[in-house]
Amino acid sequence: MSKKAIVLQTTLELITTQGIAATSLSQIIKKSGVANGTVYHHFKNKDEIITELYLMLTQDFGTVVMRNAPEDDLKKQFTVMWLNLFYYFVNNPLAFIFSEQIARSPEIPQTLKDEARQYYNDIQDYFKKGIKAKVFKSYNTLVMEELFFGNVVSLVKIHENETVKLKEKHINQAIEISWRGFLKDDTIL
Amino acid sequence: MSKKAIVLQTTLELITTQGIAATSLSQIIKKSGVANGTVYHHFKNKDEIITELYLMLTQDFGTVVMRNAPEDDLKKQFTVMWLNLFYYFVNNPLAFIFSEQIARSPEIPQTLKDEARQYYNDIQDYFKKGIKAKVFKSYNTLVMEELFFGNVVSLVKIHENETVKLKEKHINQAIEISWRGFLKDDTIL
Amino acid sequence: MSKKAIVLQTTLELITTQGIAATSLSQIIKKSGVANGTVYHHFKNKDEIITELYLMLTQDFGTVVMRNAPEDDLKKQFTVMWLNLFYYFVNNPLAFIFSEQIARSPEIPQTLKDEARQYYNDIQDYFKKGIKAKVFKSYNTLVMEELFFGNVVSLVKIHENETVKLKEKHINQAIEISWRGFLKDDTIL
Amino acid sequence: MSKKAIVLQTTLELITTQGIAATSLSQIIKKSGVANGTVYHHFKNKDEIITELYLMLTQDFGTVVMRNAPEDDLKKQFTVMWLNLFYYFVNNPLAFIFSEQIARSPEIPQTLKDEARQYYNDIQDYFKKGIKAKVFKSYNTLVMEELFFGNVVSLVKIHENETVKLKEKHINQAIEISWRGFLKDDTIL
DNA sequence: TATGAATGAGCATTCATTCAT
DNA sequence: AATGAATGAATGCTCATTCAT
Structure with missing residues (x-):
């Protein structure tokens, strides 16, 4: 499972339980075990994670x-x-x-x-x-x-x-x- | 109109347009023209503003x-x-x-x-x-x-x-x- | 017992348990049940409470x-x-x-x-x-x-x-x- | 000298002269020339700076x-x-x-x-x-x-x-x- | 690809104090 | 004498983001 997939999956779980606004990047980083910079390597910013997730799910x-x-x-x-x-x-x-x-x-x-x-x-x-x-x-x-x-x-x-x-x-x-x-x-x- | 009422009204307006999570205290303060400390004189914390507003509206x-x-x-x-x-x-x-x-x-x-x-x-x-x-x-x-x-x-x-x-x-x-x-x-x- | 005495006594108790620096005025006010303004009616500022207490005790x-x-x-x-x-x-x-x-x-x-x-x-x-x-x-x-x-x-x-x-x-x-x-x-x- | 060491050293100096309680984080930040977030990158909170310092010194x-x-x-x-x-x-x-x-x-x-x-x-x-x-x-x-x-x-x-x-x-x-x-x-x- | 150090704006909250009543 | 509304600077801390490695 790629780091990118891990980030997406973790974000998915966090948003499901807490909502979008309440989910911070540091939470995602902590929970996913992926490094700070790695997230930004795969996504331009936080919104892009949400967007990509959204596209995945609505596809x-x-x-x-x-x-x-x-x-x-x-x-x-x-x-x-x-x-x-x-x-x-x-x-x-x-x-x-x-x-x-x-x-x-x-x-x-x-x-x-x-x-x-x-x-x-x-x-x-x-x-x-x-x-x-x-x-x-x-x-x-x-x-x-x-x-x-x-x-x-x-x-x-x-x-x-x-x-x-x-x-x-x-x-x-x-x-x-x-x-x-x-x-x-x-x-x- | 009391300062407390002003805070409630302002918060109401902000939440209506932006949602709860996106509404920060500094926004409330700036928009209401009420001082930082004044808000906390009337409300224990940010949640109490939301709760009081909610009770007002659902009464x-x-x-x-x-x-x-x-x-x-x-x-x-x-x-x-x-x-x-x-x-x-x-x-x-x-x-x-x-x-x-x-x-x-x-x-x-x-x-x-x-x-x-x-x-x-x-x-x-x-x-x-x-x-x-x-x-x-x-x-x-x-x-x-x-x-x-x-x-x-x-x-x-x-x-x-x-x-x-x-x-x-x-x-x-x-x-x-x-x-x-x-x-x-x-x-x- | 005068309000002033109550303030002094309360401050005494708080400082004994928490130390000087950790004792805030709002704590004194809350614990003593005396109003905000009343404290400032009797004492010029927070330091004066400490000083007066100190003098009382070292007298x-x-x-x-x-x-x-x-x-x-x-x-x-x-x-x-x-x-x-x-x-x-x-x-x-x-x-x-x-x-x-x-x-x-x-x-x-x-x-x-x-x-x-x-x-x-x-x-x-x-x-x-x-x-x-x-x-x-x-x-x-x-x-x-x-x-x-x-x-x-x-x-x-x-x-x-x-x-x-x-x-x-x-x-x-x-x-x-x-x-x-x-x-x-x-x-x- | 790492930023972390700088923060510790600065905190040490401030506490020595002013005491623990009187030493604020903004003082540490200002004196050390280190950014706000950097401090929190290295230490979970203010207490952890104190604790780490204490361990260093009592070792x-x-x-x-x-x-x-x-x-x-x-x-x-x-x-x-x-x-x-x-x-x-x-x-x-x-x-x-x-x-x-x-x-x-x-x-x-x-x-x-x-x-x-x-x-x-x-x-x-x-x-x-x-x-x-x-x-x-x-x-x-x-x-x-x-x-x-x-x-x-x-x-x-x-x-x-x-x-x-x-x-x-x-x-x-x-x-x-x-x-x-x-x-x-x-x-x- | 992956890392984590570094950043500073922004957050909710607490503080000592002032003032009109 | 006593009250509590009002203030704004300051606090500890979190945030999304940048960058050099």
Whole structure:
């Protein structure tokens, strides 16, 4: 494992537990066992570590949402997308934190934020398709996409909360609630 | 306006624009025009400013959700609760930030988090009532509450995003999506 | 008990446990329960508290050494002086600290140090008398006085050291060692 | 000379003239010409500078007392020990200050105090030998050792006091007084 | 590639003191 | 006599970063 990889991994762990702002370079250096100068040999500055980490983590974000999602069945596709996103966040806590902090955090440059934004297009396209198919009511697709995304996030937050044990049943309920919100009145559920 | 109030107000403004971690005491001092020592005369330390601010802002959070919500009409009550929460967050950006950061931020002590948690009880009670009235499907109420809350948050985030202009129509769409997700199959919408 | 007295007493206690330099005004204020301004109403500044305390404690220092010391019996007088000093320090830990710190501490102005010096004259006079009476060898009286004083201090330090329990026997041994050091060769012990 | 050595040396000089508590880091930085961060690169905190300094200075303390002291002649050994200690303190003012402050100062951790304590064992052993040889009266050896030590300290204090000029004659007198105090009645002086 | 010494701006906090009430 | 708000210099310490090896 290269020194560079060690630094990235260590930073990942620290940010996951403490947040971006609370994570200092000296902490990274101390925890990683890598020398001061070595960090600066591989990264121009602290922000570059964050950025590189961010790119690493969001790289597969675009593909992850649509993975194994059957394009011919809207409901099934919805469920798979929902679960893809949910487990991606559950298994990549940092990606989740980043995704949550992106909007606000001044540490992430706007260009990166915009880049991340594009991954959402797949979700938006999905809703456009659903509306066209007259399965969904013709709501604003940005609103739909954000609510969809927010629903997943809500469940991840429950899952993250150590005091509550989330069962599969609850996840299915959440997906159902999420799905039914978008339906047309006469859609056979 | 007392020096203490000035410090609180200034801190509020700085945190709203920069986040908690990025706001330094020297910034507060410079912007407020209050002397270094004066801040420490009124507050034990920096955290106490944050905490006091948080208490100030969440004090009315409990009452805000249920304000003017008609108890006899579930749908109307839902709409009013939804909008109450939405505009509360829109008008109290810091309260919003806090509410978003509570789960994660180590800067907010656990006691405060627990205190905040109780405000959610009203929402949960509402869903219990709806299930009893056979209007809502009998989902887990914690899940329902979190999804409801998350939906509001999603819209606030769209609203916050400067590049997108949120119209009343979109808000109504969001409320509708949110509401319909919880309904029983045979409920007249 | 007047506020002024409370401040002095509190300062005394703090200095005894922490030393002069480590004792801050805010500590005094917090511990005494007296208001900030009240301290400055009674004392010009922090040094004046120390000085006043010092004067209070050294006031009776001069009389204490010779108290109940029979002037006609050199040996008895020696013992009484020795014990007077010993128990004075044991019972007035601050006076002891002061007396130990005087030489070095820049916090005590030189004028005060000189003033304290005069109290030692009684001891020096005693040794002059003893030399004249041919009981003591004619050593330099300053040396004698300092060694005498130092011997008492040594025992106080043992006494102060919590891990060692000083018995009366040991004190008597110390006095004897102290006394015999000064004697002429042919003096009947 | 390394920056670390410069910091230690500068701190030594400052403490010698002003005392530990009165010596601030900014003074050390200003006087040493070393940057703020450099100090903290070499030392974990201010206390570590003091501790390291203390260890440096007391390292040879153990050997110093017994240096060149003939083991076969009790009186000569006494004189050499006495002078060794005296000149060690005179030439190492900081060691003297430390040794004086050890008992009281909360700035010196207990572990260091205990470590210093062991150096005194040689002195105590000497007195045990003297008692066994029936040259000294069988006083408590801790008392003897403390009085011996205190006598040296008394003379160092006279020496330190700028207003008094200590001559060799006075030192010899002090040694004689010190020595005679311990003797048995019938010992040929 | 890797190291760690060196830097100085900036941090939260404590300090002794002043002043209006 | 007593209070406590207000002050700003100073403290110990952390920070991200530079540089010579």
